[in-house]
Amino acid sequence: MISRSKTSPEHVEVRVLRQAAPQQRSYWERFRVAYEPDMNVISVLQRIAARPRTADGQDVTPVAWDCNCLEEVCGACTMVVNGRVRQSCSALVDRLLEENPAEIELRPMTKFPVLRDLMVDRSRLFRALEKVKAWVPVDSYHDMGAGPRQSPEAQQESYPYSQCMSCGCCLDACPQYRKIELIQRDDETDEQFAARQAATYDRNFVGPHAIAQAILFNQNPTGQMNADERVEALTAPGGVQVCGNAQNCVSVCPKEIPLTTAIAQAGRAATVHSIKRWFDR
Ligand code: SF4
Ligand code: SF4
Ligand code: FES
Missing domain, CATH: 3.10.20.30 (Beta-grasp domain)
Structure with a gap:
């Protein structure tokens, strides 16, 4: 009250x-x-x-x-x-x-x-979700039947991550997430500028929201089909290794999403992925 x-x-x-x-x-x-x-x-x-x-x-x-x-x-x-x-x-x-x-x-x-004034361009935030493939792919619109079952315990674990509204609070508070402001050059087409922007965003920290969404979709039984690609994106430049563990993100998230738990999980998955890749060489 x-x-x-x-x-x-x-x-x-x-x-x-x-x-x-x-x-x-x-x-x-x-x-x-x-x-x-x-x-x-x-x-x-x-x-x-x-x-x-x-x-x-x-x-x-x-x-x-x-x-x-x-x-x-x-x-x-x-x-x-x-x-x-x-x-x-x-x-x-x-x-x-x-x-x-x-x-x-x-x-x-x-x-x-x-x-x-108070309006900002948050497209970088959505680009990070693209980079980590934060979705479950479907390859047609016809009825493909019931998907694999997920236990109530697993649903319980995933639910907090599904509440993310891509607001950007966690990114604004994160000391590792730096402001990037690019200007379109006179000799650059819109497509060239968009490609340069995407490449710049991809080299920089994806941010805690994208890490949590990668974990959410890797926990999903259908989403697991693309788990390696998501972990690959999390180990690339700008991935989970950039996090300095300041924990500002978790304290400002309005949905109280356990971002540091997701970051720890992503860090372990990235380590296992790197070791596996080393043995596969
Ligand atoms: S824990 Fe990592 S992602 Fe969260 S605010 Fe700190 S550096 Fe940023
Ligand atoms: S602050 Fe929370 S709800 Fe907002 S983008 Fe970050 S994780 Fe999602
Ligand atoms: S208007 Fe949608 S969160 Fe405020």
């Missing part, structure tokens, strides 16, 4: 780190929004969008942000709120004012290129 101060504030001060477009300089803007009980950060941003005027009375462009499900399922609204990366749809104003009664501070995530 949220405890409210006996005298609720009349206004909420909101400081937003803004950026007009990729590669441009960022700047702070302060807004003042009339307080209402039970607001979340998205409703604060909606009120700013409805009347985009700064606290000192200047009319400005509306603040841009992303959201979709509004119930902490899609991950699209992730941003840094009062210094902690989290979902703005489930960040409640009353609770944030308990953390800091003076203001709410909003910034875009720090490890992804900013598209505009």
